[in-house]
Amino acid sequence: MGITTRWMGTATTIVLMTSLIVGCAGNGNNAGSNGNSGQTMMNTSSGNAGGAEASGTLQATGMPITQEPIELTFFTGLAGSNGSTPFEERLVYKEMEQLSNIKVNFQLVPFDGLTEKRNLALANGDYPDAFFTARVPSADLMRYGSEGVFVQLDELLEQYAPNLTALMEKYPALRKALTMPNGHIYSMPTFYDPEFLPMLIGTPLWIKQDWLEQLGMDEPQTIDEYYDYLVAVKSTDLNGNGKLDEIPYSGTGIFPLIEQLEGAWGVGTRGLGHKFVDVNPENNELRFFRTTDRYKEVLQFINKLYAEGLIDPDIFTQDSKTLYAKGSEERLASTINPNPITQFNGENYVGLGALKGPHGDQLYSHIKVPMVWPGAFAITDKNQHPEATVRWMDYFYGEEGAKLFFMGKEGESYETTTDGTLEFMDHIKNNPDGLTLDQALTNYVSWMGGSYPGYVKVDWFKGSESLPSAIDAGEKAAPHVIDDLWYNFNYTDEETEFMRTIGADMHTYIREMEAKFINGSASFKEWDKYVRTIENMGLEDYMTIYQTAADRYNGN
Numbered sequence: 107m108g109i110t111t112r113w114m115g116t117a118t119t120i121v122l123m124t125s126l127i128v129g130c131a132g133n134g135n136n137a138g139s140n141g142n143s144g145q146t147m148m149n150t151s152s153g154n155a156g157g158a159e160a161s162g163t164l165q166a167t168g169m170p171i172t173q174e175p176i177e178l179t180f181f182t183g184l185a186g187s188n189g190s191t192p193f194e195e196r197l198v199y200k201e202m203e204q205l206s207n208i209k210v211n212f213q214l215v216p217f218d219g220l221t222e223k224r225n226l227a228l229a230n231g232d233y234p235d236a237f238f239t240a241r242v243p244s245a246d247l248m249r250y251g252s253e254g255v256f257v258q259l260d261e262l263l264e265q266y267a268p269n270l271t272a273l274m275e276k277y278p279a280l281r282k283a284l285t286m287p288n289g290h291i292y293s294m295p296t297f298y299d300p301e302f303l304p305m306l307i308g309t310p311l312w313i314k315q316d317w318l319e320q321l322g323m324d325e326p327q328t329i330d331e332y333y334d335y336l337v338a339v340k341s342t343d344l345n346g347n348g349k350l351d352e353i354p355y356s357g358t359g360i361f362p363l364i365e366q367l368e369g370a371w372g373v374g375t376r377g378l379g380h381k382f383v384d385v386n387p388e389n390n391e392l393r394f395f396r397t398t399d400r401y402k403e404v405l406q407f408i409n410k411l412y413a414e415g416l417i418d419p420d421i422f423t424q425d426s427k428t429l430y431a432k433g434s435e436e437r438l439a440s441t442i443n444p445n446p447i448t449q450f451n452g453e454n455y456v457g458l459g460a461l462k463g464p465h466g467d468q469l470y471s472h473i474k475v476p477m478v479w480p481g482a483f484a485i486t487d488k489n490q491h492p493e494a495t496v497r498w499m500d501y502f503y504g505e506e507g508a509k510l511f512f513m514g515k516e517g518e519s520y521e522t523t524t525d526g527t528l529e530f531m532d533h534i535k536n537n538p539d540g541l542t543l544d545q546a547l548t549n550y551v552s553w554m555g556g557s558y559p560g561y562v563k564v565d566w567f568k569g570s571e572s573l574p575s576a577i578d579a580g581e582k583a584a585p586h587v588i589d590d591l592w593y594n595f596n597y598t599d600e601e602t603e604f605m606r607t608i609g610a611d612m613h614t615y616i617r618e619m620e621a622k623f624i625n626g627s628a629s630f631k632e633w634d635k636y637v638r639t640i641e642n643m644g645l646e647d648y649m650t651i652y653q654t655a656a657d658r659y660n661g662n
Contacts, residue, residue: 170207179234182212185555189548235489242481245602251292257485269503282662283593296479299563303580310457310579336416339439356418369471370463376592379475445570457579460586470583482559514550595655
């Protein structure tokens with residue numbers, strides 16, 4: 107059964123009314139925020155130099171990109187950890203201007219207000235030449251691309267983006283995920299090297315190696331051995347402070363733990379890009395795995411940990427600051443975060459590999475989609491130089507440009523060691539003014555805080571995921587990683603509205619009930635009723651849409 111005509115008519119009316127309300131509200135709230143009104147953004151964009159392509163100054167290859175200087179203006183997201191230094195003053199873009207003959211003016215918009223301001227700019231037509239680090243969702247790429255607001259990049263990428271094109275040829279799933287349901291590409295992504303496994307894992311399940319040694323235990327290889335370790339921690343003063351204040355497991359929210367362990371029950375077989383639907387290995391068909399008996403067993407195991415006091419009772423409410431304070435007191439026996447040494451100076455932690463489950467399953471399912479932000483960069487119809495803009499952005503997907511983007515300039519911000527490794531210079535790693543690494547980097551680069559367009563590879567990315575402990579965790583996971591990792595699907599406008607409404611309601615209900623099953627406020631005797639509720643919410647239509655999107659993805 108497909109989506110009913112009555113539902114779609116209602117949904118269309120809701121969407122139109124919501125758009126009008128959001129547009130009116132945005133007009134009243136946006137004026138002057140961040141120092142830029144929508145009108146300023148529009149005027150800045152229209153002030154670009156004459157079309158480089160039309161006047162014949164574009165160079166198809168090499169540097170500079172244009173023979174005559176041109177200017178572009180980007181709507182640009184800014185993370186809180188990225189400092190306040192204007193991007194124009196950072197080494198990476200000063201160097202790029204000299205190389206390319208293109209000056210970029212960055213309109214910085216803090217992430218906490220980014221979605222509202224981006225939506226308002228698109229709705230009102232007050233946007234500049236491109237959206238950079240602006241987290242444009244796939245649904246908006248499809249909508250505004252079809253309307254002509256975002257420039258169709260299919261041919262432009264083939265002609266002027268050799269670096270990104272080469273990546274799409276090497277990794278066909280990247281092209282699949284960038285291609286919208288209408289068959290066109292409208293953006294350039296954040297792309298993690300699929301071989302950079304620690305980056306795709308992101309946040310391993312860490313345990314204390316020295317505590318294992320004190321307990322005379324080997325590193326857990328199975329779910330049961332992990333449970334035994336947690337039990338032993340609870341009754342042993344491992345930090346030596348005279349109190350049993352050790353916390354067997356703690357984190358921020360319960361879902362990271364679920365996602366780390368579910369592979370031990372053979373679910374989540376397509377990775378973190380598909381948190382509700384995977385492929386059943388027994389028949390190779392789509393399944394809504396969150397209502398399966400195997401997934402029920404995952405929740406029952408975690409409920410057991412919670413009931414026995416092996417999970418921090420603050421798990422559902424604490425933030426990362428609270429978690430890291432506990433870690434700095436050497437109280438965490440196991441936890442999930444990017445890396446304990448960088449987050450709270452936690453020493454002697456090792457990342458676990460895929461744990462074997464009760465039925466013999468051993469799958470490392472906690473793998474992120476390599477294409478993290480499909481809409482990291484999108485060119486608009488205001489842009490008089492789309493070819494030059496594509497060339498400018500594509501430079502950062504190649505090795506030379508990626509080194510500049512992530513490391514800065516050799517001799518000023520980084521140096522090359524005798525074995526060819528790139529390392530930040532000492533005034534950045536051990537800043538004399540006491541600045542953190544991120545703070546010291548704000549004079550040189552702009553990637554801190556994420557969401558940037560570009561190609562992340564261990565050769566030139568020096569975050570916590572490239573530390574030896576993270577590399578070691580990746581090597582442990584490698585033998586059991588997902589064979590067929592799916593990137594995110596793209597939906598038509600009609601499918602998107604279903605997922606935004608009925609689909610979102612289903613997701614919310616599921617998360618709320620799972621938390622209740624784990625903390626004991628809901629009994630597993632209610633499981634069958636819970637499954638029926640999900641089915642009655644529209645599961646059949648949900649799976650019809652998912653199958654259509656999967657078929658389209660596989661056919662791209």
